[in-house]
Amino acid sequence: xxxxxxxxxxxxxxxxxxxxxxxxxxxxxxxxxxxxxxxxxxxxxxxxxxxxxxxxxxxxxxxxxxxxxxxxxxxxxxxxxxxxxxxxxxxxxxxxxxxxxxxxxxxxxxxxxxxxxxxxxxxxxxxxxxxxxxxxxxxxxxxxxxxxxxxxxxxxxxxxxxxxxxxxxxxxxxxxxxxxxxxxxxxxxxxx
Amino acid sequence: xxxxxxxxxxxxxxxxxxxxxxxxxxxxxxxxxxxxxxxxxxxxxxxxxxxxxxxxxxxxxxxxxxxxxxxxxxxxxxxxxxxxxxxxxxxxxxxxxxxxxxxxxxxxxxxxxxxxxxxxxxxxxxxxxxxxxxxxxxxxxxxxxxxxx
Amino acid sequence: xxxxxxxxxxxxxxxxxxxxxxxxxxxxxxxxxxxxxxxxxxxxxxxxxxxxxxxxxxxxxxxxxxxxxxxxxxxxxxxxxxxxxxxxxxxxxxxxxxxxxxxxxxxxxxxxxxxxxxxxxxxxxxxxxxxxxxxxxxxxxxxxxxxxxxxxxxxxxxxxxxxxxxxxxxxxxxxxxxxxxxxxxxxxxxxxxxxxxxxxxxxxxxxxxxxxxxxxxxxxxxxxxxxxxxxxxxxxxxxxxxxxxxxxxxxxxxxxxxxxxxxxxxxxxxxxxxxxxxxxxxxxxxxxxxxxxxxxxxxxxxxxxxxxxxxxxxxxxxxxxxxxxxxxxxxxxxxxxxxxxxxxxxxxxxxxxxxxxxxxxxxxxxx
Numbered sequence: 001x002x003x004x005x006x007x008x009x010x011x012x013x014x015x016x017x018x019x020x021x022x023x024x025x026x027x028x029x030x031x032x033x034x035x036x037x038x039x040x041x042x043x044x045x046x047x048x049x050x051x052x053x054x055x056x057x058x059x060x061x062x063x064x065x066x067x068x069x070x071x072x073x074x075x076x077x078x079x080x081x082x083x084x085x086x087x088x089x090x091x092x093x094x095x096x097x098x099x100x101x102x103x104x105x106x107x108x109x110x111x112x113x114x115x116x117x118x119x120x121x122x123x124x125x126x127x128x129x130x131x132x133x134x135x136x137x138x139x140x141x142x143x144x145x146x147x148x149x150x151x152x153x154x155x156x157x158x159x160x161x162x163x164x165x166x167x168x169x170x171x172x173x174x175x176x177x178x179x180x181x182x183x184x185x186x187x188x189x190x191x192x
Numbered sequence: 193x194x195x196x197x198x199x200x201x202x203x204x205x206x207x208x209x210x211x212x213x214x215x216x217x218x219x220x221x222x223x224x225x226x227x228x229x230x231x232x233x234x235x236x237x238x239x240x241x242x243x244x245x246x247x248x249x250x251x252x253x254x255x256x257x258x259x260x261x262x263x264x265x266x267x268x269x270x271x272x273x274x275x276x277x278x279x280x281x282x283x284x285x286x287x288x289x290x291x292x293x294x295x296x297x298x299x300x301x302x303x304x305x306x307x308x309x310x311x312x313x314x315x316x317x318x319x320x321x322x323x324x325x326x327x328x329x330x331x332x333x334x335x336x337x338x339x340x341x
Numbered sequence: 342x343x344x345x346x347x348x349x350x351x352x353x354x355x356x357x358x359x360x361x362x363x364x365x366x367x368x369x370x371x372x373x374x375x376x377x378x379x380x381x382x383x384x385x386x387x388x389x390x391x392x393x394x395x396x397x398x399x400x401x402x403x404x405x406x407x408x409x410x411x412x413x414x415x416x417x418x419x420x421x422x423x424x425x426x427x428x429x430x431x432x433x434x435x436x437x438x439x440x441x442x443x444x445x446x447x448x449x450x451x452x453x454x455x456x457x458x459x460x461x462x463x464x465x466x467x468x469x470x471x472x473x474x475x476x477x478x479x480x481x482x483x484x485x486x487x488x489x490x491x492x493x494x495x496x497x498x499x500x501x502x503x504x505x506x507x508x509x510x511x512x513x514x515x516x517x518x519x520x521x522x523x524x525x526x527x528x529x530x531x532x533x534x535x536x537x538x539x540x541x542x543x544x545x546x547x548x549x550x551x552x553x554x555x556x557x558x559x560x561x562x563x564x565x566x567x568x569x570x571x572x573x574x575x576x577x578x579x580x581x582x583x584x585x586x587x588x589x590x591x592x593x594x595x596x597x598x599x600x601x602x603x604x605x606x607x608x609x610x611x612x613x614x615x616x617x618x619x620x621x622x623x624x625x626x627x628x629x630x631x632x633x634x635x636x637x638x639x640x641x642x643x644x645x646x647x648x649x650x651x652x653x654x655x656x657x658x659x660x661x662x663x664x665x666x667x668x669x670x671x672x673x674x675x676x677x678x679x680x681x682x683x684x685x686x687x688x689x690x691x692x693x694x695x696x697x698x699x700x701x702x703x704x705x706x707x708x
Binding site: 197200201204205208209235236237238239240241242243244245246247248249250251252253254255256257258259261263273275276277278279319322323326327329330331333 | 390391394395396397399400423426427428429430431432433434435437438441442443444451452456457458459460461496497503505516517518519526527528529530540541542544545548549580583585587589590591592593594595596597598599601603605622624626628
């Protein structure tokens with residue numbers, strides 16, 4: 001069994017702050033300092049986000065690649081989170097193999113009354129580089145931001161545009177690569 | 193619950209419900225002092241205590257109690273856990289290490305009589321004391337004979 | 342008019358110092374220890390834990406000391422402290438059958454299996470002030486009460502049978518539904534109160550509710566505001582095991598024993614075209630020895646069950662919105678005491694309005 005945060009209070013605060021900054025400036029690459037050790041195929045940023053944000057009240061859906069015995073044991077022990085089979089019941093999803101990920105529409109998009117009670121998808125990528133690539137615009141971005149993302153299937157961006165159209169409902173996405181993360185809240189418009 | 197989990201539940205319960213001083217005393221008698229690594233440092237939190245409507249019906253949330261938990265691992269990979277009532281981090285840490293140690297059959301045979309049984313006996317004695325004191329307050333009704341029967 | 346601006350910081354600092362000094366009182370008088378409060382004011386500690394919704398005797402004793410004996414203030418302190426701690430899990434539902442009984446009485450049957458066990462009760466004390474308690478009695482040790490009878494006859498059966506089971510055997514009392522299965526229990530600490538409220542939410546609300554308020558509501562039902570003909574079926578006080586099954590273990594461990602008081606009220610029987618008449622129930626459960634609170638809670642629980650029992654709610658005691666919205670003394674205290682906050686601007690506008698109205702009125706009357 002791997003350890004979690006060495007200092008749960010300060011480390012979880014730092015990770016929370018990192019995710020907050022990422023959500024506030026979509027497209028900006030946030031790299032976490034000294035992230036915790038990660039089981040299975042999980043990136044260290046993925047595990048850090050899980051340790052900071054998941055708890056007994058946030059059901060989690062894991063895709064096939066993520067759902068190893070070691071990972072499940074790690075999340076159950078350190079986060080205490082329930083692990084669900086049905087993506088629609090998840091508050092968070094961890095997708096280690098985005099090529100096979102289920103339709104974004106299958107996750108909880110919240111309600112008109114409570115659009116925030118929706119799922120956040122943590123999607124692992126092959127790399128995140130700011131400055132070139134896809135064109136991002138929307139709240140939190142002054143004019144435009146450029147982001148290169150490796151390893152996601154081409155239909156992903158179309159699906160994300162569909163998600164955008166459902167505002168205020170919809171899901172929010174956190175992309176991870178190693179210790180780095182980028183946030184794509186539902187309000188961000190991504191052009192291929 | 194299998195035989196082994198039953199035994200483990202028993203010693204974990206004994207360690208949790210013992211006076212922290214008794215657990216500390218038991219720890220002090222361990223030779224050599226155990227070497228271990230923290231998996232999860234002692235952390236105080238809340239456990240929601242539940243009752244049942246009518247005592248037997250659907251559960252409801254009564255109120256929370258403070259509980260401190262700790263998880264450790266020994267060099268050989270054995271993992272020990274402890275959940276103790278209250279806010280004493282050291283009590284939880286000691287109990288977690290003892291839990292890890294006792295999972296080895298040989299260690300258990302040696303240490304259970306030395307460490308666990310006295311704790312269980314002390315608790316039983318306290319309960320017996322309560323029972324004896326309370327028994328005197330039971331009303332002994334006497335029947336009265338009335339009339340001709 | 343001129344408006345006073347800032348300047349409260351120094352006054353507040355000094356107010357806190359004054360508070361600390363008044364709390365300590367006369368330095369010649371020995372300072373209270375938490376142990377003294379926890380042991381010798383145990384029922385105050387029990388109330389603070391129950392309404393503070395946090396079982397931790399030492400913390401409750403500290404709250405009582407810090408609040409100078411103002412128990413609602415102490416309850417507030419405990420509720421605030423709760424918010425700093427993470428939730429680690431839930432216990433299995435308490436099995437009040439398995440109890441090391443300290444007190445167990447019933448008003449519906451005289452001869453019970455296990456007997457009437459008075460325990461440490463005030464009930465027969467005549468309520469005369471005991472001036473022996475007024476002096477410090479360091480040299481007097483209170484010897485524990487012991488039974489003189491031989492051991493076998495003093496054995497109180499464990500588990501102690503439930504009195505309602507005696508009625509249940511003949512089908513005379515309604516059963517308790519075991520809930521919606523699926524294990525989900527609503528939690529007021531997680532979701533805001535909405536109506537209609539489920540029974541688990543009602544019971545949680547009442548357990549945390551102010552004893553005075555519930556006592557008054559319970560009393561009101563007896564006086565005819567939602568009469569439900571209660572009888573004290575059983576009241577028991579004693580230690581019960583708290584078990585939890587942490588995820589990483591996969592099995593349950595008894596981690597603590599805590600004292601609780603449980604009250605079963607047996608109430609007015611109800612029948613219908615299809616069902617024969619049966620007694621109905623009300624339930625109270627609290628931490629520690631807060632017996633009066635447990636009884637009041639059971640009375641109010643029964644009153645609030647009117648809908649499920651086909652009774653027309655006719656009284657405030659049966660109005661769940663009225664009862665459940667006002668039972669929490671932290672909420673109530675917050676809103677009542679918020680009136681102390683500056684309402685200067687609001688009041689200025691009232692002042693202006695009143696003066697205008699008076700001027701207008703005197704102008705009209707002088708014409």
